[in-house]
Amino acid sequence: MAPPNVLKFETEEQVAVALANYIADLSAKFIAANGSFSVVLSGGTLIDTMRKLVEPPYISSIDWSKWLIFYLDERVVPLDHPDCNHKLAVDGFLSKVAIRDSNIYPIKEGLSPEEAADEYEQRLKHLVANKTLRTSAITGFPKFDLMLLGMGPDGHVASLFCWHFQRFEKEKWVTFILDSPKPPSERITFTFPLINSASEIAMVVTGEDAADAVKVALGPHALYGYPLPVQKVSPEGELTWFLDKAATSQLK
Numbered sequence: 001m002a003p004p005n006v007l008k009f010e011t012e013e014q015v016a017v018a019l020a021n022y023i024a025d026l027s028a029k030f031i032a033a034n035g036s037f038s039v040v041l042s043g044g045t046l047i048d049t050m051r052k053l054v055e056p057p058y059i060s061s062i063d064w065s066k067w068l069i070f071y072l073d074e075r076v077v078p079l080d081h082p083d084c085n086h087k088l089a090v091d092g093f094l095s096k097v098a099i100r101d102s103n104i105y106p107i108k109e110g111l112s113p114e115e116a117a118d119e120y121e122q123r124l125k126h127l128v129a130n131k132t133l134r135t136s137a138i139t140g141f142p143k144f145d146l147m148l149l150g151m152g153p154d155g156h157v158a159s160l161f162c163w164h165f166q167r168f169e170k171e172k173w174v175t176f177i178l179d180s181p182k183p184p185s186e187r188i189t190f191t192f193p194l195i196n197s198a199s200e201i202a203m204v205v206t207g208e209d210a211a212d213a214v215k216v217a218l219g220p221h222a223l224y225g226y227p228l229p230v231q232k233v234s235p236e237g238e239l240t241w242f243l244d245k246a247a248t249s250q251l252k
């Protein structure tokens, strides 16, 4: 695995500008190479940090018709519930750009967490079978073009938390959790083998709350082990951290 690119910015606003540039460049690159751009979104603060994409020049320069949208994790709530990551993405981003509804893949409503995770994995398998999604030659898992990850102050990514066995899953593509330490408790989540098969991963982390976990992940003791889920993010492609000054305040 190549070492990560660690991009540090003074302000969250500068992170938002750099992130939009990075996403627009990847969109053009993958559409030119494959005719589509598969993007996997997190919830949380990430959607707000993507805000520059809905402004000029990106709003008109990006070929939104070629985008496919998936979710790294989702809370098992109705799709119009305030806790739903898809609703957050629709309100803050998807309703403002010309991505077709049929190219957006929210979870299926009305299922148990286990059923929702299985159903999402089956849908991904169908998209691999019909060649909408590519496969990693190394892992055999789907190879998304870009995953946009946030990180909680406890070092969780997607819905993979410390002290929860889901972070050790090796076979499943999508799994579920019934006792998330961050509410709501019932969620589904991509697993690390799926996350780490991505072509590109952006870790987008801003604010002082995340500074301790950033220190564990990127500080001098980072190679001592895997106490935090974020340390298991190690894609076969490129990993780029986008950090503001507050998030790096505990790094020397």
Ligand SMILES: O=C1O[C@H](COP(=O)(O)O)[C@@H](O)[C@H](O)[C@H]1O
Pocket (backbone or CB within 6 Å): 041, 042, 043, 044, 045, 046, 072, 073, 074, 085, 149, 150, 151, 152, 153, 156, 157, 158, 159, 182
């Ligand atoms: O619960 C979640 O938290 C993480 C981190 O969120 P943030 O608000 O601290 O950025 C998020 O990436 C994940 O998608 C979400 O379900």
